[in-house]
Amino acid sequence: MANDGVNGPVNTGRRRFLTATTSVVGAVGAGFVAVPFIKSWNPSARAKLAGAPVTADISGLQEGQRLILEWRGQPIWIVRRSKAVLDALPTLDGNLRDPNSENKEQQPDYISGETRSIKPEVSVLVGLCTHLGCSPEMAAEIKPEPYDPDWKGGYFCPCHKSRFDMSGRVYQGVPAPTNLVVPPHYYADDNTIVVGVDPQGAA
Incomplete structure (x- = not known):
């Protein structure tokens, strides 16, 4: 005790x-x-910037060249097309699934026609195949290819053989169901593209 x-x-x-x-x-x-x-x-700094517009100087972009940017985690292709490629685009309509870009989800309302661009010579596309999201290869030259002896330039996805023309319009008979996406964009001046924002006054 x-x-x-x-x-x-x-x-x-x-x-x-x-x-x-x-x-x-x-x-x-x-x-x-x-x-x-x-x-x-x-949100992280990267996440905050993920949806922000991106700007590109295309003054040095030559015919047949591609500039690749990133916007919202997606590759954005900016390509300067040659006159020969532009002249070939209208001849491809019969081979394409949606030649007139009638699927409005694939491009803004201010994008139309076979060029699918604001300036005919400059194409702006999201570089992801609409089948399973692979990144197609660019084959911009007009010359026979193993997958198309009458190739007029465009994009070929080696994963599942989908093909697109130089405007990103999808060919018939391939796995990809729709055209490549055209992102919102505008020209700040003759040589500067802003991707991720529509032009002022665009619907």
């Missing part, structure tokens, strides 16, 4: 100390866990 009288207060003090210490350590630990969890609620 004497020992109880001596050790009782000591044990109680230790218990209080250990309880307090455990609570503090637990609270600190919870704090460390909570910080990344709370931070995960905030």
